[in-house]
Amino acid sequence: MASDKGTRPAGAVGNINEVTALDIAVPERFDDDMASYFDKCDEKLGLVPNVLKAYSFDQTKLRYFAAFYGDLMLGPSGLSKLEREMIAVVTSSINHCFYCLTAHGAAVRELSGDPMLGELMVMNYREARLDARQRAMLDFAAKLTERPWDVGEADREGLREAGFSERDIWDIAAVVGFFSMSNRLATATSMQPNEDYHAKAR
Numbered sequence: 001m002a003s004d005k006g007t008r009p010a011g012a013v014g015n016i017n018e019v020t021a022l023d024i025a026v027p028e029r030f031d032d033d034m035a036s037y038f039d040k041c042d043e044k045l046g047l048v049p050n051v052l053k054a055y056s057f058d059q060t061k062l063r064y065f066a067a068f069y070g071d072l073m074l075g076p077s078g079l080s081k082l083e084r085e086m087i088a089v090v091t092s093s094i095n096h097c098f099y100c101l102t103a104h105g106a107a108v109r110e111l112s113g114d115p116m117l118g119e120l121m122v123m124n125y126r127e128a129r130l131d132a133r134q135r136a137m138l139d140f141a142a143k144l145t146e147r148p149w150d151v152g153e154a155d156r157e158g159l160r161e162a163g164f165s166e167r168d169i170w171d172i173a174a175v176v177g178f179f180s181m182s183n184r185l186a187t188a189t190s191m192q193p194n195e196d197y198h199a200k201a202r
Helices: 032-045 050-055 059-074 081-094 098-112 115-123 132-146 155-159 166-188
Strands: none
Touching: 032 050, 032 059, 050 059, 050 098, 050 155, 050 166, 059 081, 059 166, 081 098, 081 115, 081 132, 081 166, 098 115, 132 155, 132 166
């Protein structure tokens, strides 16, 4: 850790080519807010997620990514954190994204206290014991990922009937959209998940 407040040398983060197939230079020093953010990850998670290391070559992109992720997955919503993680895993399963399946599959196991649920989200959510609300949510997420051009008013009405508000429908779609983007970036760059995720909550 750098001695002066708010800075973090790149070596403490790891180079982007250690977590992706790209060889992009990272800055020697971080801005104060990003250095603090990485320190908070260390403190709360016990690690810095490799996706953040992958973005560290461009602190503007890193800052926007972290802010959007934080608001989407941790901010106020009619969806629980577990539900948002379930959507992330179902989307990532359809897109065959190794990074996101590993990281967010671990989150589902941890938040649910049910390792089997985490595995079923990764492999085939349709085999999981879900309530009607969760099934409607994940069926919508799967359709939006696989066949977005087929999504219409009947699908939105199905979510309303399952108890989701208009804002909830937006949030479901936003999680699907965010992870569809992240899945493609992770796959295109061969982004590798932190090894710690593999053993979590089993």
